[in-house]
Structure formats: C-alpha cells, structure tokens
Amino acid sequence: MVLSNYPELPRLVGDDVGDVSLAIFSHRTTSPIDAPQYPGFGNGDRLAELGAQVLQCAVTKYFFRHPAMFSAEHIRERVGRIMQGPKVHEWLDLYGLKTRLTFGPELNRDEMLGNDHEMSKYFCTYVGAIFYCNGPVAVEEWVRQLLNASLDGVKVEAEDTMPGQEGPSPPIYTPPPIPSGYPGPSAGNSNEIDTGATSITLPPDVMLITRAKVHEAAMQATPKVHISYAETSEGPSHTPVWTVRCLVNDVEQGRATAKSKNEGKDMAARHAYVAMGWHRTGRN
Template sequence: MVPPLPPLHGDLMLDVFTHRALTQGVLNDHTPHGNSDRLAQLGKSVLNTIVMYILFAERPMLSGEELKTKHDEILSNESMLAWLAAYDNELKKRVRLGGARGALDNPEEASFLFNSYVGAVCVQDGLQATTDWVSKLVKPEGQPPALVDDSQDNTLSTMSPASASLPAPPQAGTSQAAPPPYYPTPPQASTIPSGVPQGTLALFNQTCHQRGFSIEWVASANGPQHDPRWEVKCKVNDVERGFGLGRSQKLAKEIAAYDAYLYMQSIGWTLPQPEPTA
C-alpha cells in the first residue's frame, strides 16, 4: 500500500501531466518552475538526497558501499515503474501524451514523470512535505525524518550555527533604558538577507508568547498578479516593530520577524506600560 499522492494545483499540475513532447521544452517565465524538464531535474536531486538521508539514518550504520548499493536499488528503473503502477489511476493515466502513446512504459519516461512530480511537490509544498511522502514510499513502517525542528521548544542552542549570533533575550524584570522610537527598515532586498538566521521566526514567536506579548502580521501585495511584491508589518502589542519586503508573503514575514526581533532585543524585550486611567 503506497501513501496518498500529494495533490498538485494550477500550472504545476498542468505541466506535470502534459508530456514534454507536447511542450517542446518551452520555458514559462510566469511560473516559479518554468517547465517539466526543470521539475524533473529538481525532483531527481531531491529524490537522491531524501533516499540517501533515510539510509544514512539507519541503525546499525551502513557502510559507504552499502549506502550506495541500497540507494541505487531503491531508485532503480524497476522501482519507478512499480511506483507509477501503484499510482496508475491518479498519475499515469492522467498524463496528456498526444502522439506518444505507450511512452510511459519506457523506464526512462517513467522516471521522468515521477521525478517531475517529486519536483512539483517540492516547489509547491516544500522539502519536508516531500520527505514525508517519499519516506513512506521507501520505508512504509518507518517515521519520516525531520529536516528542521519547528517545535515550540526551539532555543538558540538547537538552531543552525548562523543563528547563534542572535543574542539571548534578557530575563523578565531586568531594568532597561526607555525604548527608542521604531523606524521601519527601508524596503530594499527581495530575498532573505544572508545575515538572517534560520529559525528566527520561530524564536521570535516563542519569545513573544513566553512574555505575554500579542503579535499581529499585516500583509499586503503590490505589483502584477503573476509577480507580486509582498509587504508585511509585524505589530507587537498593537505597535509596529518590524517590516519585511519579499517576493512571497512567507519571505516578507521572515524578514519582518528578524527586523522585529532585533528591535525588541535592543530595548530588552520590555514595552512601555500604559498610563493608568483616572
């Protein structure tokens, strides 16, 4: 029994289920993936990495030669054909083949289709979701490996080395100078700056939750529908403390969280108390 096939949507589904003989390798610049050829290359690399990652975690440990042998067995043409057969109604029969009838009986074409689907899942849902699906194909009884720990127990010591540069928040009750006025960072970059540590958003959310601060994210998009620019403002207790700009809402939110974290760190994670009412 194979795990459920992750559903695809929009242009991704159209490109995966249209045989490459019909598209003739034309790139669609209005999509993040371009075409099925690019998806297949991504999917092949992702599959190789996920399968090796699963085997690498096996205990007792496999030798280097054993890793290579088992990796090649799992991703053989026979395995690809078997997986396609298991998903026959959901995947293989939905492909628009044009004049290429019977093409998917060819191991190379079967591998191309499956790799394209894996690449599409990765683009749409992310690497962890792809890992969860593929790991159930490879080891149905095993638990999918976690690539990133997004739990609420994250601390600086469990993050990547880059995030160690973030100073730990001060203890509650520590006296601090009056907070400086907040000035949003000018929108410049459309990608996460190299100095933004992985896991900042999770750490920021956790710290605010522990201190009883409310967080509000205000997002808006500008530009053409196919290529928007997202702006996200981060409000802590109804006051703007961070700003982010990016090509996706998620990207802008990450930058806004980093901006807000640095500001809150600079004021010692203390907020002015409201004046008592008469």
C-alpha cells in the first residue's frame, strides 16, 4: 500500500487527548483491574465498544451509499469482512499503530499483534477515540476515504454538508511538549524536580519518554506499582495554569506546572520516572 493514496490518520484534539492516547496505546494488561476510570471517556475498553458501534455504522453507511446499490445481504457480508478481516491488520500496519501498542510483560507481543480479535478491538479503540475527540463527521469522512483507497472499483463521493451539520474536522497538529517546560508561578523550569533542598534536572533522553512508557515501567517494576495523577489549576478558566502531581502507590514522585493538563501530566510522569530510578535500569 502507498500511504500517499490514503487519508491521514486523524489527529485527536481536546484537553484530555493525552489521557485518551494513553488509553488507546496501553493494552488492558498494563493497568490494574481496579484502575480508576478517566473523566469523560472512562478507559480503553469503553472507547473500543464505542468505536465498534461507530465503525460498523460508518462502514454500513459507506456500502449503503455506494453507487452499486448493494442488497441488504451483500451490505452485511461486506461490513463483516471489513470489521473482522485482514483490512484491519493492513490499516494498523499502514499507520504504524501496531508499533505504538504496549502490553503487560506476561503477554507475547508477536502473538497479540497477530490476534485478529485483539487487533480489531485495538482499531476500534482508535475509532472510538476519533468519535469522542473529533466528532461523528470526522469518523465517517475518514472511513469513507479509507475504504475508497482500499477497495477497487467505483468510489463513494463525499456527502454535501446539510444545513445545521458541521463539516469534517480538519487535522490539527498537536506539538510535542516543549523540552524546557513552561514556567509556572513561583516555579522553575518544568524539567527540574523540586525536592526542597535540591533540584534534579531531567536527562535529555528522559525528555523523549512518553507517559505510556512510564506506565509500562511501573507494570514491569518488582513489585508492580500503580501510577495516578492529581491536578489543580489556577488563573482564568480560558488560560489556566495546571499543576500536576504524579503519584506512585499514592506517594508523590513527580510534579510539574504547565499551560495544559496533558503537558503537566507528561512532565510529572517523567519526573517520577527519574525519581523511581527507572531511567537507570534500561526501561527507557
């Protein structure tokens, strides 16, 4: 497959996109069974269930609108092949999504990545996240373009936007956290950990560590530890300054101040990564 022939993978938008991304790319085995749910969307299993229903609806609509005027039986057959067939594996490989999924240490990664059920659920998780973050029109338009590029023959044209409907959300680029962090009120750079007497500067390679990787390190620790976050905000509601604490087994191990909650979580998680000594044990 040639990527240039396919639509770009929709970039998720919203203030909680960091939490959503963590839920997408972390297999359920990376979190305790009783892990608290995220506000708004809950967890990856909820996104997967939402995505399965949304994807089936979008694919059904595609074949319903197809110029070939498929019969109801043919629509069901084609939808079933898309939902559970090799197309899901092709799309996950196309967008490099398989490489981003993390599993618990007890699982065989190759076996999981080849499991049709697990990969279908993973793909549906991302679809559910698009619906949650970008809206239903973004899902339908992406699926339409994806199927047009994947299937031979006559294509399905975009729908005319009806009065009162919004057009598809354009991809929005979310820049990575700024390495030096954001200075908060009465706070130093976010890449330093204030320990009271001294400050610990994060090594440059730790600045590349993702929050998902920090959670993976927590699951691989002996014994396993649980990571959670506590956030507070100050200032005007339209331009708040967030202070985030990263808790390991309910004990603060990292703290950061940033202009968005997600950036604060990312940086606080990196602080905890260093405070726990995981950067010295090869877990990065």
